[in-house]
Amino acid sequence: MSYGDDFQRKSKYTRGSLSGRSLNWNKKPDPYKAYPPDRERIQLEDPDTEGGGPLYSLLKERRSVRAYGPGAMDKGTLGQLLWASQGISRDTRQHQLRTAPSAGALYPIETYVVANNVRGLEPGVYHYEVFQHGLALVRPGEWGAALARAALGQNMLARAPAVFAWSALVERCKWKYDQRAYRYIYLDAGHAAQNLALAAVALGLGSCQVGAFFDGEVDDVLELDGVEETVIYMSAVGPGK
Numbered sequence: 001m002s003y004g005d006d007f008q009r010k011s012k013y014t015r016g017s018l019s020g021r022s023l024n025w026n027k028k029p030d031p032y033k034a035y036p037p038d039r040e041r042i043q044l045e046d047p048d049t050e051g052g053g054p055l056y057s058l059l060k061e062r063r064s065v066r067a068y069g070p071g072a073m074d075k076g077t078l079g080q081l082l083w084a085s086q087g088i089s090r091d092t093r094q095h096q097l098r099t100a101p102s103a104g105a106l107y108p109i110e111t112y113v114v115a116n117n118v119r120g121l122e123p124g125v126y127h128y129e130v131f132q133h134g135l136a137l138v139r140p141g142e143w144g145a146a147l148a149r150a151a152l153g154q155n156m157l158a159r160a161p162a163v164f165a166w167s168a169l170v171e172r173c174k175w176k177y178d179q180r181a182y183r184y185i186y187l188d189a190g191h192a193a194q195n196l197a198l199a200a201v202a203l204g205l206g207s208c209q210v211g212a213f214f215d216g217e218v219d220d221v222l223e224l225d226g227v228e229e230t231v232i233y234m235s236a237v238g239p240g241k
């Protein structure tokens with residue numbers, strides 16, 4: 001099986017391969033996923049956009065943390081982490097630009113939180129509504145154990161107060177970049193996760209990025225179809241032990 005090698009080779013830009021391509025602006029996908037209006041919604045406090053600690057110290061301190069204390073996380077802290085990972089940091093006339101870069105400003109990455117122990121939030125799966133800086137309830141319930149099973153038994157996903165899961169709405173990026181979109185989707189998700197990791201350190205928390213999981217099982221927890229939208233990456237986050 002060499003489809004990885006194949007993908008890398010076939011998705012290379014070479015001189016001449018870009019000519020003759022044009023974009024259908026009528027089909028440009030919307031950068032915001034919206035759940036139906038009858039879903040329960042939680043508005044988050046405005047994020048702090050100043051301070052947060054000296055960058056080089058945060059870079060030096062960041063380590064993958066896999067053991068979490070029993071305490072809950074505040075809803076405000078969760079909101080701060082969400083903003084740091086994918087929040088809007090500048091509104092231009094054309095785009096709402098985010099804290100993390102995205103190829104072509106297309107933002108194919110959606111952010112979900114599996115709330116295991118967040119003060120002020122019922123346990124459940126939530127979708128981050130970037131534009132509103134709020135959460136929409138995807139499904140209530142304690143999903144941490146199912147998520148841990150889906151991640152090859154990594155129990156930190158059940159013990160951490162919150163788990164971030166980033167999916168991709170593939171067409172949002174394919175609309176412009178076709179098969180090369182997959183490269184950009186993975187890169188975009190990495191930026192989102194690194195922002196979270198550094199913000200966690202700034203807030204005195206730890207995180208661990210997770211790429212080992214049965215994709216279909218995580219998609220099931222998040223209620224994603226696995227084709228149009230599929231999980232890419234996860235991070236556990238919370239106070240280290």
Ligand SMILES: Cc1cc2nc3c(=O)[nH]c(=O)nc-3n(C[C@H](O)[C@H](O)[C@H](O)COP(=O)(O)O)c2cc1C
Pocket residue numbers: 062063064065066154208209210211212213
């Ligand atoms: C793409 C990616 C996937 C990862 N997947 C896992 C994982 O499934 N489980 C885990 O415990 N750590 C995972 N990690 C964390 C790495 O093991 C960790 O970053 C590495 O050992 C370096 O340690 P540090 O993060 O403390 O610097 C992953 C890291 C990356 C970048």
